[in-house]
Amino acid sequence: MTSWNAGIIRGIKPPRGTITALQRGMTLGHPHDEAQQKRVLMETLKLLELDAPVELVRLNEK
Secondary structure, eight states: OEESOHHHHHHHOOSSOEEOOOOTTOSSOSTTOHHHHHHHHHHHHHGGGSOSOOOOEEOOOO
């Protein structure tokens, strides 16, 4: 799971998840920024390689 809203995602307590500093509606990245969207998606999918539960990962995406 990935989210821009750390408060909500912490309340849901997913087994794996990433948090970004992106704005609402841009969970995976800015519109038309395929490189950023791919980075967020790949970092989130990499968490599947780890045994759950995993602490939430904050990505440095703005």
